[in-house]
């Protein structure tokens with residue numbers, strides 16, 4: 177194939193073009209909430225590499241642990257030996273998860289951990305089906321893709337996907353245009369209907385939910401909905417799985433999002449923030465469940481055996497505790513959400529501001545594309561922000577948990593300028609901001 181007709185990436189490199197890329201930035205160094213390019217220009221990273229760098233870029237404690245472990249032992253295959261690094265991580269995790277979830281399995285990516293949770297639930301219950309919630313993102317591997325309904329792009333031309341997956345409504349009140357209570361009542365009724373009409377309880381292995389919907393739009397599930405899930409799961413012997421790949425490790429202002437509402441799942445899926453950038457994931461489960469997971473029926477070459485990620489994860493947990501990063505996420509999240517709500521009062525195109533800790537979504541009403549334009553304007557000022565939601569109508573705020581007041585305020589100032597350049601202020605139009613995303617609201621309030 178001639179070079180010019182080869183499957184070249186937009187940058188002309190040898191990389192497959194399948195990776196989308198938000199920026200042209202080529203970072204050579206990271207520190208705290210910042211990335212730096214070769215020229216030394218600083219970029220405020222409010223993406224955390226999609227929720228990975230919870231301890232900030234290159235946290236010294238994590239770097240030191242990685243260096244020490246790399247010099248000692250790189251690999252200790254888990255089916256052959258048991259390394260001190262693996263035991264140390266399991267012991268550390270046991271101090272931060274609920275005591276009833278003290279049995280761990282480790283793997284490499286979030287999707288792999290999702291697969292482990294599904295396999296465990298099926299194996300332990302001897303039931304075939306799982307219920308997921310509209311808008312969820314659970315990963316890109318075959319099974320995880322079958323559980324993912326946040327956008328068609330993730331499954332387009334990869335069909336058919338594994339069967340045995342049923343999709344129930346997620347309590348996304350803003351999208352429905354209802355209050356929380358009406359939305360929760362509706363979603364629980366629909367779930368009960370699904371158990372009567374699509375997957376009988378004795379064929380339903382698990383409910384799998386993100387306690388804060390991530391890629392689907394940054395929507396916290398209300399407490400009453402999670403309580404309803406727990407009640408139905410208990411009633412029917414269904415395993416309740418929380419996918420905390422994005423919400424975990426301090427992101428929401430507590431170590432895990434399940435701590436907010438007093439609803440304890442049976443399995444928690446862990447990844448992203450666990451390794452501060454090294455690939456490690458896992459599940460924390462009730463030992464009664466993992467006791468039913470027959471020896472040899474699941475595993476992998478690297479999970480639990482690649483010791484550097486294990487050491488990074490152990491140091492991540494230590495840093496999160498020593499610096500009370502979940503507490504900082506709660507405090508900085510309050511400051512950020514207050515600033516964003518103030519901007520919402522000034523710009524009616526902001527339909528909703530919601531979130532927990534430092535996992536905050538700003539949903540734009542009206543014409544599709546405003547969120548993207550605002551995001552681009554922020555990128556032009558070296559503030560990295562992601563969008564999410566089925567129409568990319570939500571700007572998501574997910575900075576490293578080490579972020580300080582000055583950085584929050586600087587990011588808000590950039591966002592304010594981006595809004596000023598791309599959205600009409602409130603003085604022009606004061607009507608209600610609630611609207612179904614992607615639909616132009618009454619009054620024709622405009623974006624330029």
Ligand SMILES: Cc1ncc(COP(=O)(O)O)c(C=O)c1O
Nearest residue numbers: 285286287313314315390421422
């Ligand atoms: C909630 C959730 N689950 C699972 C995954 C998949 O994780 P990974 O990309 O590491 O496979 C993600 C990734 O964004 C996620 O946000």
